[in-house]
Amino acid sequence: MPVLDHHKAGLRDLLQTEKNTPILLQLSKSTTKHVFKTEDPSEALDVLVTQIGDTYKLLSKRSISKEILFTYLSTKDPGVTTDFTKADLITKVISYWDQCVVATIPQNTNGTVSISENKKEEDYPIHTIARKFGEWFFEIFNKDNLQLVDLWSDATLNMTIIASDGVNELECSTAAEVIEALSSAKQQFGFHFNPNLTHNGIQGRMDAYGHVVVLSCGTLHTQDTCVGVFECAFGLVRDPHLDNNWKPRHFKFLLKSAQQPPELHSLGSSETLQAALELPVPSEDLE
Incomplete structure (x- = not known):
């Protein structure tokens, strides 16, 4: 299943940081069994998205720890509790990205969002x-x-x-x-x-x-x-x-x-x- 564009933007926001870029680069190398080597974070993310092809599976990689996900989510949604498994955090991070893209959907002339535009596939x-x-x-x-x-x-x-x-x-x-x-x-x-x-x-x-x-x-x-x-x-x-x-x-x-x-x-x-x-x-x- 292909990685949605707004999920890729979220992955960029999560991984292309000063602290997490080394993890991103190493993950791209290990995913390709060191066949593809790059020091460019954008290229590394493109490789991951292409090779893994699933947002949940990508976030489930061991190198993307529970702590990384929690730190990211707590900066986006202050007040999030610590009583979560890694699986819970992955779901919440993806939900946050989905909510962000829904919030950017253009409104109709009467000020409402059409149901067909607002409807996520999972619904x-x-x-x-x-x-x-x-x-x-x-x-x-x-x-x-x-x-x-x-x-x-x-x-x-x-x-x-x-x-x-x-x-x-x-x-x-x-x-x-x-x-x-x-x-x-x-x-x-x-x-x-x-x-x-x-x-x-x-x-x-x-x-x-x-x-x-x-x-x-x-x-x-x-x-x-x-x-x-x-x-x-x-x-x-x-x-x-x-x-x-x-x-x-x-x-x-x-x-x-x-x-x-x-x-x-x-x-x-x-x-x-x-x-x-x-x-x-x-x-x-x-x-």
Whole structure:
């Protein structure tokens, strides 16, 4: 996903300072495995934006510390508290940049801002559906409360588990089998699914049949330890017997162990969802 122009301006404001320029230069070198070397901060930022291609992923780099983000945010928004994780600060920094660009949108002659101009992509109805579904699904799934009535009876699952001892793949074709397979995997490894519910971690798309596809990713935990990442695609179909609400029929899961998993997995760095991210993103209400 390309870095928006106003995000690039924000990154310039954050990194092209006397204190942070050395970090910017080193980050550009490490990102290109020292193939590209420059002492020009503008060139270094261009390289980062091109190579990484995702604002959240770029800010998640280890060299951009929590302290750097907090110091920057506190100068822009005095009074911000210190009780934040790095993931929280990244989200708040990006939100600050988004708010700044909205504030600069020209007004209409009657002094109001048109809804279409003011509307951010993350507020599109299809993304709202995706976030609500993700919140609902992972909450009941982590609590082992997923029921047959929550899925279409002919629900399907394609699940791949990549661990240190090999790769396991599983396919199911009924709601009962899907729930059993998901629950067994979670219980076998003691997983807790921590979804990234920001716009960088869960989004909606529309497939060729007019169905909503929810793309989601996050980290896998056992007790207090992060042990890997997950990537999911859910195919939702309206249920006329359930107030025409969206209901999951297709599930695709990747569970992958990692010795040094990221603090917060994002769609931009996913391995299995890139093709699905190219599907259409309607901005209007879904009929």
